[in-house]
Amino acid sequence: MTVLKNRPTIVLIAGHWLGAWAWDDVLEHLDPTRSRAIAITLPGLDEDDPSRATRTLDDQxxxxxxxxxxxxxxxxxxxxIVAHSGANAPVSLILDSHPELVSRxxxxxxxxxxPGSAFAPDFPEDATELPLPPFDILARQASxxxxxxxxxxxxxxxxVPEPGPVVRQSVELANDARHTVPTTMVCCSISSSQVLEMARGRHPMFAEVANLETLxxxxxxTGHWPMWSRAGDLAEVIQSATTHSS
Structure with a gap:
């Protein structure tokens, strides 16, 4: 009973166009006696929400x-918190506002x-949403x-199409305590050596990595969607990371 009571909580958040369903294969591999895992569908990605196209990063x-x-x-x-791809925007906001609530x-x-970055700052103001591109186009952007x-x-x-306000909105960050949250980077379509080299070079995509205290x-x-291509292996990585969380 003690093991169940003290299970760490894991919150899983998928990237653009995806809801909680994207983690189904991973959840099947996570041991419920060792952790309590919950996947979330962010505002704007629930197809039954009539106002979803107006949702913002702040809402998420x-x-x-x-x-x-x-x-x-x-x-x-x-x-x-486990954040895939474009979930990095709302999760970065949470790390800035409530770093004390995140063990890793x-x-x-x-x-x-x-700070100040956005997924697609030039996305047209009159475009209400960003649909999933054809796969031949998507493959040029992500493996x-x-x-x-x-x-x-x-x-x-x-x-589900990504709301326009979400992809346009910049992430405003001011709390350096976000850099103290222990961090694991699971490198799939870009190797860890490439990521660290880009961080050292202050490449905009990974500039913040150089500021992390524990990494x-x-x-x-694999490709950019390991929750489908290597679900079992990703679950093992996630489960193992809970043992390193403070």
């Missing part, structure tokens, strides 16, 4: 904060955003390696 960060409250996460019992952040083929035809079909069928890097070679 607020929803994440509300979830942590419902899960009774506190500075005495912080949660581990695991970036999955992603990383912390730099599809390891994805089966079935996985691609599911991706296409279940993807583990793990290579999990």
């Amino acid at each position: 960060a607020s929803a994440l904060r509300d979830l942590l409250t419902r899960l009774h996460v506190s500075d005495g019992q912080p949660a581990m 952040v695991v970036w999955v083929d992603s990383g912390p955003m730099a 599809l390696d390891g994805l089966s035809t079935e996985a691609l079909d599911r991706f296409r069928a279940r993807a 583990d890097v793990i290579d999990l070679p």
Whole structure:
């Protein structure tokens, strides 16, 4: 009973176009006796929400904060957050506003955003949403390696367009305490050596990595969506990371 009571909480957040369903394969591999894992669908990515196209990054960060409250996460019992790809924006906001609630952040083929940055700052103001591109175009932006035809079909069928305000909004950060949160980077489509080299060179994509006080890097070679291409291996990495969380 003690093991169950003291299970660490893991919050899983997928990137653009994806909801909680994207973690189904990973959740099947996580041991519920060792951790309590919850996947969240961010505001703007629920196809049944009639106002979803107007949702903002602030809405997403607020929803994440509300979830942590419902899960009774506190500075005495912080949660581990797993953020894939474009989930880095709302998670960066949470790390800035409530670093005490996060025991560790695991970036999955992603990383912390730099202050003032945005996913697509030039996305037209009159464009209400960003739909999932055709796969031949998407493959030029992010690796599809390891994805089966079935996985691609599911991706296409279940993807929800990303709200325009989310991709345009810049991330305003001011709390240096975000750099103290222990961090694991799971490097999939870009190797850890490349990521660290880019961080040292202050490349905009990974400039914030150089500021982190505690960093583990793990290579999990595959495409940009390892929750489908290497679900079991990713679950093992996530489960192992809970043992290193403070």
